[in-house]
Amino acid sequence: MRDSVGYPDSGLDLTDGFKPHTSHWGVFSARQSEDGLQVRPYAGDPDPNGIIDNFPGALRHQVRIAQPAIRRGWLERGPGPDDRRGRDEYVSVSWEKALDLLSGELMRIRDTRGPGAVFGGSYGWSSAGRFHHAQSQVHRFLNIALGGYVRSVNSYSSGASSVLLPQILAGYEDITKHNVTWEQIAAESQVVLAFGGMALKNSMVAGGSISKHVERGAMTDARRRGCEFILVSPLRDDLPAEAGAEWMTCVPGTDTALMLGIVHTLVTEGLHDQAFLDRYTEGWPVFLRYLTGESDGQPKRAEWAAAICGVDGLTIRKLARRLAGRRALITVSHSLQRAEHGEQPVWMGMVLAAALGQIGLPGGGYAYSLGAIGYYGRRVNDVPGPTLIQGRNGVSDFIPVARIADMLLHPGTTYRYNGETRQYPDIRLVYWAGGNPFHHHQDINRLRKAFAQVDTLVVHELAWTATARHADIVLPATMTLEREDIGYSTNDPLMVAMHRIAEPFGLARDDYDIFADLADRLGAHEPFTEGRTSRQWLEHLYEPTRASLEARGLEAPNFLTFWERGSLIVPQRPDDGGKLRRFREDPIAHALPTPSGRIEIFSSKIAGHGDADCPGHPVWLEKTDVPKPGVPCFLVANQPVTRLHSQLDFGGHSTAAKHRGREVARINPRDASARGIADGDIMRLFNERGACLAAAHVTDAIAPGIVQLPTGAWYDPMDPEEDRSLCVHGNPNVLTRDIGTSSFAQGCTGQLTTVQVERFNGNLPPIRAFDPM
Template identity: 55%
Template sequence: MSLRPSTSHWGAFSAAVDADGRVRVAPHPEDPSPSPLLGNLADTLRHPTRVAAPAIRRGWLERGPGPDPARGHEEFVEVGWDEALDLLAGEFRRVRDEHGNQAIFGGSYGWASAGRFHHAQSQLHRFLNAFGGFTSARNTYSNGTSTVVLPHIVGGSTEVLRNGSSWPTIVENTDLLVAFGGVPEKNVFVTPGGVTRHHTPGFLAQLGERGVEVALISPLRADVPATVKPRWYPIRPATDTALMLALAHTLATEGLHDREFLDRYCAGYDEFERYLLGVDDGVPKDAEWAAAITELPAADIVALARRMAAARTFVTVTWSLQRIEHGEQPVWAGIALAAMLGQIGLPGGGFGHGYGSMGDSGDIGPDFRVPYLSQGVNPVEEFIPVARIADMLLNPGTRYDYNGTVRTYPDIRLVHWAGGNPFHHHQDLNRLREAFSRPDTVVVHEPYWTATARHADFVLPSTVSLEREDFGAGRRDTHLIAMHQAAEPFAQARDDYAILAGLAARLGIEERFTEGRSPRAWLEQLYESWRKPLRDKGIDVPSFVDFWAAGEFRLPSENADRTLFADFRRDPLKHRLPTPSGKIEITSRRVHAFGYDDCPGHPAWLEPTEWLGGARAARFPLQLIANQPHTRLHSQLDGGAVSQAGKVAGREAIRLHPDDARQRGITDGEVVRVFNDRGSCLAGAVVTADLRPGVVQLPTGAWFDPVGSLCLHGNPNVLTADLPSSRLSQGCTGQHVLVEIERYGGTPPAVTVGRPPRIVRR
């Protein structure tokens, strides 16, 4: 078997497929730290949950479109492609004619494939735009809160999220790395489009070798890799903002802040300092105040602030901290703290956001746009913040605040989903099940029988990356990879392009969607259109034929020494920030004018609902952290070997401190029931001292396996609250939830997600 080049969101590789459909994988030879997630690919082509043929929910076939509480509970009927697409085309026409294009929601999230042509979100949005438009979603579950608040602070989000200081600059120049949320190595293997050379694990190792001090501020010890020897501050979850304010208070009261920097480069510091000192509310945000909230010793807080002022200090905040109620505050407070130190724009100093959250944060690869498929223009202006999908479906016509505007949820009749699994990303899954019962029709493209597919009316079997041709590269990737087809499509599976082209032909928009091109013709056209301006700049880019034969093209490199806001620091007038003041806005008069009580005009401590210091903790005394898994990307390939090896007693593993386990009579390896008033799930207990008492950790992404309000498999989003971060961003708050845990008595029911739902063939 010859190995063929390909790539994934977790790295480039070569693959061969044997006669039984088993995949043999070899990582890219230049990758210094290949992702262990490549091990999930072996059994993906013939997994028992592959969708073999178009399937329609029996109730939809018999009763027609309309809201239906049976959605997610009924059997499916396999039909031929022509029947499925004919019925679906009729439904598209009906919804458009009776309700308008704004009644169609295009719900793709974009993680389905690293390929840039067979990018599910681009394919679906291009089709829906050709049909007259659709209600869309903005921002992401990952960093949707930051994406909205950062423009108010520094004028945009791209510089901070994509062009932050590079790891070589940090390793070489930083004396003290203060890591709020840590720098979790498990996440650095993943980037949209892939990473051919995973540099970050090596840079993390160099931090330890060089002796850079690391202050790990997290309830989880594993939030920095073993190669780093940090000072661990096991903070009470959801209280990072209080700690940042106390550090800032110490800097201000001891004269350790850089007034010259604050005056020249920042706006609104004086208002913020009044808040720190408690001038208006009578509550100084000092170390003693923060100690009661964070449960960190006041002396340690003061000592850390003094050390930060005495060293070249880099303050980093993970994305996880903004995926909570009031998630804007730790991002804003982190920038304010770094500004008070006066080191923003200096090598090894300043602020970073997302280090350890994504593989390209701080990476040294080129910031290079690779070929991509145009989605066209959406004539429909309606959109929702992405994490408000259930609110929209349950509450059409309801008004809500968003980033200074008042919007209204549209009345959605048809949901079309291709690429993504909202029953992984979203919170309060029992509420989401109810929401999915409200539209007239739900359409899903899926290779596997995920929970999203099981809650659809039309399930259209789609191919996986190894069953088609494409090319891929991630942000700051070093290579553009030719993704050769390694296997024939499974059963009747088709790629999203073929599915949508067939539907477009029935709706009279085929030429607008396909422009008469096959997938191979599109690859050639996109590549050559991208190649020409590069060649005009003197960059030697091979022809498509030569690129395809070689299997890759090394992208032009760039200087690895990159410092965030260095130009702004050198000349704040010439390189003024796109904020109203042109400066870093420690206080934003614009946000203040919005009048949001859950997001004031400067960083502030706002007590969340789901935290151990609140009244709710009396009923549910454990703080569950629902972070990203180390065995898969989100919920992708949960049936793969690496993901399955991480299960305990056949369920997702939940980690808890020995003290908490002892109090509940729980031993390592037991099945436990995790519950609150929203739902419950079964999980396998792992007892470990690598997290603080009162905290448990259950990663997201176990395929949702509901029986009533109980998930048999351990999906934490059956427990999380479907509430926004604030009225400003309407972002996701799924990182934290209060729960209780008990031993499961008796024989636990079997997990069922490893086999398809009931299917009738006619």
């Protein structure tokens, strides 16, 4: 039997002792034998992700954490600020001693400073399983055992857009998860203009489980039908070869100017959809005065845009004419808003789609970050999935996620966020379980100083990441293959019974069991565990799905049947275009959840904030971090191909892609030749914030004046005693700037900065990132 999107109802291939499991990279089955770990992708996946091949080498790697450890300085001198974090040695201790020390410190902070002095960081993808999701576990523990914690909001990936989109168009998930789908693109789109592209390396991963990678096939089908793909990016492979895209390069960070030039052409040539603008949008006349130059004296003509973005005026005009009157889809990637003034291209892309009159049509209009992760552009499941309730947080304080260093370095100071003036709390203890801020955060040298300010840093980890090496208390956690769980994503119909494949490494324990023992010491064991074992929790979390299936008259196997079968297909909602489609059909009955109920080209609410770096409609704002003497190249620090963020960087699939042990940076032949750099050479990238080494790949697939170095190589300072030591492994976040996108959203700006590049001629320092402590 098959459902409406062609998923076989036969489960996974579990022959020869293989057991079902899943990950953010794809569903798979695996077995552990004397020959080691073997993995094989889900047979129903048309385009499996090779990242699952990181598992065999990672499972028993020497960098795994075998037992609890305490930083010597903390153990001997007690809690307090300490600049020895990241430079100190560790003392192995028993679980009993580690948990006794930690529970005592948690009680000290709770009783003397209150839960508002605890930051529950734990920003990260963690596990595809819905129960052993470390972020949910630690937040539940802090809420129940301590009474709450200071939390973070938004994400490093979409910090600007997740604040902006709900105020100008619709909820973030309405735009990303229930809007334009890959099925619509394959069947309806006539032209796709992709600002920042839709790279498969991004859509090959998902926030939960993912059973079918359909993006490559959808673009192939669309192209065969005659759809034209146009890529605006400094990187040619930001769309796959199957899209057959026209590649247009513009100066990084200037997409907003290019969009303004396109819309100006549409308006002056009468190609825009005025009827759509009149009926569905708010504030077009205000924006039009800016576009034509009436309000600031500068018309945003194609020639004006050309001088900024590097695309000639004639090309801009021709592009505008190609879009007009066709089923056109405008997509804007995460990458564009991970930069200074990142709100502007997201907003301006929506205005361009509105001017074309396509919003709400199948395969047309506006899609934010369609190619970002595997559940964007897919249909939504129609039954509830497993969800661990985190409890009530008694602390109302929060920070935008990318402002953690500011918070730790400057407690009590004020900052602007979403129209409010807020104050950074005084944090004394940071609890991190799931995630690696020494990957996600910018300006790592500044982050090291920030973490030196707290009394105690606690980390649950499966391996000695840079974050673990800066912690005071390190608790070894199991890898996903070492525990049972339920794999599920709200946009993937295959629910997976994640069987345990291997025994835990060393003394590693599940996060849940660690927190249960801590809760017991804090007098909160019963409310935290509710009397359930891990397996009983899985049965409990599965029940809402089963009950919903039964209520709909569908097959609703009990938990044991589901577990033995290994998978279950759940129904999905129709591909109906969501809120934007309904709004187009009837803007009165189905008003948008914006202040005006319409598409807000001009937002009086945002204008009322009075923040000059994010006014009431999209504008071109000059950047401060641009090439100049000393830092003549743009650095694009994007997501990697061979791993998810920094996860399992020590796995075989990731390490095989490195050169001489270093992360690989791409550079244009013109820039390489000017510096005497040949393919395979080691380069030194540097600026005022830091420096790192990377291997050179000389290629014309990157525009001149730009170096691209993916994130995720584990931070590895040559001399940990130095404050700005050279990272020998190739982590670009020693170079990126730790500033917000604007005072409106305070999003991450880690995608783009400026650097100098030179050939490294010294003796190559060894890489120690994957050495055991």
